Amino acid sequence: MSSYRFDQALAACFLARNDALRAVLPPNLRPLEARPGHGLVVVTAFNFTDSEVGPYGELVMAVMVPPFTPRDESWPESASYPFDLVTNTLDSRDHAAGSWYLPARPKPYGLRFSRDGERRSVDLYDEGTPVLSLSVKHNPTWERDRLYQVFTRSDGRLHRVALSVEGSVSEHNEETGRLTLYDHPIADRLADLVADDEALFEQSMDDGLERFLGILPHEVIA
Amino acid sequence: MQSEPSWTRHDLSHFRSTTGDDLFDVHHHFEQWSRHARPAGYGLYRQYLSTAPAQRVRTDPAGGDLFNLASYNYLGLSLRPEVLAAAGEALAHYGLGAAGSPHLSGLLAVHEALADDIAAFKGQEAALLFPSGYSANVGTLAALAGPGDVVIADICAHASIFDGIALSGASTVLFRHNDMANLERRLRAATGRKLVVVEGVYSMDGDVAPLDEVATLCQRYNARLMVDEAHSAFVYGEHGRGLVEHYGVEEAVDIHLGTLSKSLGGMGGYVAGDHTLIDYLRAYARSQVFSCALSPPVVGGLRKALELARSEPELRQRLWHNVAVVREALLAEGVDIGGSTSQVIPIMIKDDTGIFEVARRLEAAGVYLNPVLYPAVKRGRSRFRVSISAAHDPAMLVEAAGIIGRVLRESGVIR
Secondary structure, eight states: OEEEEEEEEEEEEEEEEHHHHHHHSOTTOOOOOSBTTEEEEEEEEEEEEEOTTOSEEEEEEEEEEOOBOOTTSOOOSEEEEEEEEEESSHHHHHHHHHHHOOOBOSSOOEEEEEEETTEEEEEEEETTEEEEEEEEEOOOOEEEEEEEEEEEEETTEEEEEEEEEEEEEEEEOOSOOEEEEOSSHHHHHHHHHBSOSBOSEEEEEEEEEEEEEEEEEEEEOO | OEEOOGGGGOOGGGGSSOBOSSTTHHHHHHHHHHHHHHHHTGGGGGOOOSSOSSSEEOSSTTSOOEEEOSOOOTTSOTTOHHHHHHHHHHHHHHOSOOOSOTTTTTOOHHHHHHHHHHHHHHTOSEEEEESSHHHHHHHHHHHHOOTTOEEEEETTOOHHHHHHHHHHTOEEEEEOTTOHHHHHHHHHHOOSSEEEEEESBOTTTOOBOOHHHHHHHHHHTTOEEEEEOTTTTTTSSTTSOOHHHHTTOGGGOSEEEEESSSSSSSOOEEEEEOHHHHHHHHHHOHHHHTSOOOOHHHHHHHHHHHHHHHHOHHHHHHHHHHHHHHHHHHHHTTOOOTTOOSSEEEEEOOOTTTHHHHHHHHHHHTEEOOEEOTTSSOTTOOEEEEEOOTTSOHHHHHHHHHHHHHHHHHTTSOO
16 A cells, blocks of 8 residues: 655546547546536646655546446545646656556656645646646535545556545535646647536645555456 | 535435446445435435425424425416316316327327417417426427537536437537526537527526527527526516516527426426427427326316416516515525525525535424535535415515524524
8 A cells, every 4th residue: 555645635627528538538438427428527636745756746637437336345436547647756757657557747747736815726837838727716624535446557458546535625616626728738638628627626635645555457448 | 624424425426327247236335325314314305295285384294384485386376276176177077197198099188278378378389298397308309409419508407408418419518507608609619500408597596597698699600599498487577478578589499498397386398389390399209209198187277277377467476576575584684595586596505414404403493495405506505495486475485584594593504
């Protein structure tokens, strides 16, 4: 089990058309239908202060998918399939790709986390050039400890990763989250998917702990 | 900061979409969740009335009367003696059921008479009855749109609209609630044949669609327009023809859809429009083709209810007077009623966990209201939905508003 302590995390879900999402997903997975004909792209960023590869920042772009829920397993909060991931250190990049088969980009990117009143934001840079900005509204928080499922792929196979996140969480769907995309291939890919740059659902956390609980081989990709 | 109760880790939205080896595995998880959620408050959704849904109701037959602010019945017609008598006559004449599809033996003279009445009332060439408002939306959209078409709908539109679009195979495009700039962006981007679908009054917030602006945009971008007036037909407009009359856009709307269960106090749905549209739907709207026709006593009662709605404009005046009375009383109590401008008035609680306890306290204090929370509304936007009727006594509404204010203060929702 790997543990990652963070001082700030934020996430926002954006509506995306199902046909666009299916092009990103392996054929075994389908988008979670959030609105008719629409699924969700979730952009999540963590500022890790302590981990087995030291402090680092991470931004993940994923598609929400239905969880895999056999009777004898706990029901996760949600499930997702990450299709793009950036970190700001090479060690963390190698760790994400090597241990969890996450689709980490090969070089480090710049990540800047900020807090301004009730706003929490992250800016992603590629050698100083802005790629995207994500901003969410931070509301009063609840103490939570939740289970998540993440599907990753390698060598023609899907893997099912179980992870938990605990900490004080703000979550709402007040449609106050904003995604700003600049002229960059990472942003272009998101722009092709996202149908609305206003967040349908947004989350932010202070001082929490993410635990990777394990990885299981799931299915051979059809 | 509070710790999360175990049942709030999940909600009804979680158990809808899943994968696994056995189709029924999800039932196990749902039951595990329900075991905690029911006693915490979700059990209220199983609560039934032991009386008619009149101005005063009982849940427990041996309990006390409760002020009923939860039932539709906007014009107070469902219990009018003339309506009950007409229903009784139809029952005696036709029996309980139509005993067939409207395409076969189920089409009775009383059905055709009601459809003609509705068409005449709406100022349209023809109308078609459906078993429910839900089936009217599903059947109409599935019949009219298809793969390659684009249906652009308000994101807060009723589930039946989205189910109809999904069944049609058309592309669903959403625009932000009542956001005309966003609708225009969607219309500009859409290619192919376009249909815009909006409601008149939105049932969770009680706000209304700016139909004049919607109609203008549809004309500008060559899109057909369908308006679901489930909550606005028979109550809006000088003659009660709905928000389309209120906004003066009756001619600009291609498909007039509504229900017979709310203002008229019966059940069923209708679509009104050109006779070519109605003839087409009669043949291809599968939700009515393959359903039994509406029960004759209901239809008989509805004919009388419609007659009263037309001949007694004072019903609408009484309704709007009651709406003004209760709005003023609730606002004086400091209750947050959101952006409602209609007879549907949300009482914002915004505590998705605590709303059930407030519901219990309200019932104990003598007010019957239903909690509404995620996923029916956004997280953190839970509320009670008040439905005002012409049948309400204004003094009762003031008293009920006072009770609501007191309970919300005692519960810490308002100061």
